[in-house]
């Protein structure tokens with residue numbers, strides 16, 4: 001075992017890890033940060049995605065010892081990060097996923113949200129191809145992806161103060177519910 005200091009969601013956490021432990025194992029089983037999901041555990045599905053120095057990183061194939069000194073953001077830190085920068089409530093991407101119904105079982109959502117946040121941080125108004133490319137490593141077995149793409153476009157458009165066209169399915173839902181809630 002060796003003691004490492006990890007900077008996670010703005011806090012310094014000191015833990016003892018074995019050299020072969022992954023960052024995902026350290027997060028989930030030593031620090032109790034279970035928002036990062038353990039899916040394939042071999043780099044294929046993206047469910048374990050966290051941000052390391054702002055870059056989407058697969059925690060299941062990253063050694064915990066190599067993350068020392070880096071800035072790590074997990075899904076637990078996304079809303080606090082937004083509030084620390086002057087926002088209110090959850091990250092706008094989380095709100096947009098909720099409003100667009102961009103999830104079913106939710107297993108992929110932490111990783112997808114973090115990949116999307118990294119994209120919007122470096123490219124505030126990505127086109128749909130850029131969104132698809134940024135999310136290429138985040139697999140979702142439930143949604144069919146359309147509402148995920150729409151949610152990211154919605155968050156990006158609103159951040160830029162641009163009116164985002166209402167998806168046809170959402171317009172139908174509003175009519176059915178007799179509501180103007182976006």
Ligand code: FES
Pocket residue numbers: 037038039040041042043044045046047048049058059060061
């Ligand atoms: S759990 Fe890491 S890529 Fe699937």
Ligand code: FES
Pocket residue numbers: 102103104105106107108109139140141142143
């Ligand atoms: S919502 Fe179930 S895997 Fe994406």
